[in-house]
Amino acid sequence: NDGALTDEGRDMAEQLRDDPRLAKALSTDPKYRAEAIIMAPNRKCLETGLVAFKDVLKDATWDFDPDIKGKGEHNDAIPELGRETIKKYGAATQLMAKYDEHYDHYHMGTHADRFTRFVSHLYERKERNI
Numbered sequence: 001n002d003g004a005l006t007d008e009g010r011d012m013a014e015q016l017r018d019d020p021r022l023a024k025a026l027s028t029d030p031k032y033r034a035e036a037i038i039m040a041p042n043r044k045c046l047e048t049g050l051v052a053f054k055d056v057l058k059d060a061t062w063d064f065d066p067d068i069k070g071k072g073e074h075n076d077a078i079p080e081l082g083r084e085t086i087k088k089y090g091a092a093t094q095l096m097a098k099y100d101e102h103y104d105h106y107h108m109g110t111h112a113d114r115f116t117r118f119v120s121h122l123y124e125r126k127e128r129n130i
Contacts, residue, residue, distance in 0.1 A: 002078040004085070005047045013051035025129065026056055035127035036061040040068035041077040041099060043085050050089040061127060062095050067114040 005013065016022060024032035034057055039049045041064045053060070069076070079100070086096050108114050122130060 002043050002076050002081050004043050004081075005051070009044065010047070010051055013048045016048075016052040017056055026053075033057075033129060034060050035129045036063060036125060038063045038065050038068065038130060040064070041066055041082055042069070043077075043081050046082060046085045046099075047089070050085075050091060054089060054091065062091070062098070064098050064101075065118060065121060067108065067118040067121070069108075069114070 017026065025034040027033055034053075037049050037053055037057060037060050039045045039062075045068070049062070066077075082099055083096065086099055
């Protein structure tokens, strides 16, 4: 299902800002700073990204990739719920347009197909620090 984060999940997302493994990506050093945040279109992933990084990576490009998915049904992203989540966190209008374009998980193929497509899309991006 396309459930929201629990209170504990939101707390864990907030703690990501202090995770030493992300220190370089969240630093001000342009050599390491994250230039793009790519999320799955389901709510838990949306909320995690927005709670953890919206205020600290304002200059990053935010995007969705339907090839990223969690466990469960292949199409667990429910567009109405995703749109509500994006509005709730005050994300940019461009992010809503990208969500409307990419929320669908149908016709994704095998895990190998999705992984190959995802990596291929990473190579096509202009950002280097993702």
